Amino acid sequence: MLAEPVSERFRNKLVLKFEFRSRSANGTLFYGRSSKNPNEMIALVLQDGHLQYKIKCPSLHADVRLSARDGARLNDNSWHSIHYTAKFGRYGQKGQIEVDGVKHTKRYDVNCEQLTSLVMGGHSPDIRQHPYYFDVSDSHGHFEGCIRKVSLSYFLSTPPKYYAVSQCEQ
Numbered sequence: 495m496l497a498e499p500v501s502e503r504f505r506n507k508l509v510l511k512f513e514f515r516s517r518s519a520n521g522t523l524f525y526g527r528s529s530k531n532p533n534e535m536i537a538l539v540l541q542d543g544h545l546q547y548k549i550k551c552p553s554l555h556a557d558v559r560l561s562a563r564d565g566a567r568l569n570d571n572s573w574h575s576i577h578y579t580a581k582f583g584r585y586g587q588k589g590q591i592e593v594d595g596v597k598h599t600k601r602y603d604v605n606c607e608q609l610t611s612l613v614m615g616g617h618s619p620d621i622r623q624h625p626y627y628f629d630v631s632d633s634h635g636h637f638e639g640c641i642r643k644v645s646l647s648y649f650l651s652t653p654p655k656y657y658a659v660s661q662c663e664q
Contacts, residue, residue, distance in 0.1 A: 507579065507580070507647065508526075508578075508580045508646075508647060508648070509577075509578070509645075509647035510524070510576075510577075510645070510646055511577050511644070511645040512642070513573050513574065513576070513641070514574055514576065514640065514641045514642075515572055515573045515574065516540065516568070516637065516638060516640075517570075517638070517639065518637070518638040518639060519542050519569045520539070520540055520541055521615075521616070521638055522539045522613075523538045523539060523540065523614065523615070523641070524578075525537035525538075525548075525612075525613050526609035526611060526612045526613070527609060527611055529610040530610070533550070534550060535548075535550050536549055536550075536580075540568060540569060540637070542567075543567030543568055543570075544560070544561070544567060544568065545559070545560040545568060546558065546560070547589075547591060547598075558598075560591055561593075562596065563594055563595075571639075574594050575593075577590075578590075579591075612646070614637075614644065640662035640663070
């Protein structure tokens with residue numbers, strides 16, 4: 495799913511909730527970027543069955559591994575919940591990601607522009623033009639699995655676009 499552009503911008507706070515399941519060890523769950531500065535992006539990807547939060551901004555490039563309960567891999571074909579919150583402030587960004595109820599909170603002193611687009615479950619067709627394309631594509635690729643119960647804290651200014659979507663098995 496591609497949500498671009500969102501209403502106004504994500505202003506001061508973005509909240510994204512969803513559930514996913516997968517048997518594939520690698521794939522992009524979501525990434526967001528700014529239209530004002532396309533060199534900036536955030537992403538949440540599965541890498542070898544574990545979650546990686548990727549930040550690419552002028553002041554910070556980071557890959558943060560997020561652990562699930564007991565360090566378990568998340569490509570077990572079970573449903574897992576994600577609750578992502580980003581607060582954009584004058585002195586940086588505070589991010590929190592909950593994975594199956596386990597909180598990962600960190601304050602990042604970054605100067606990223608606020609996000610104006612969000613892509614879930616893979617890549618938009620134009621990502622090959624993005625400078626960090628290889629950071630989210632080579633080892634991660636499109637997400638193979640199911641995503642459900644998506645909730646976003648903002649209304650979209652245009653309907654979402656869908657690419658290569660199929661029905662989930664129950």
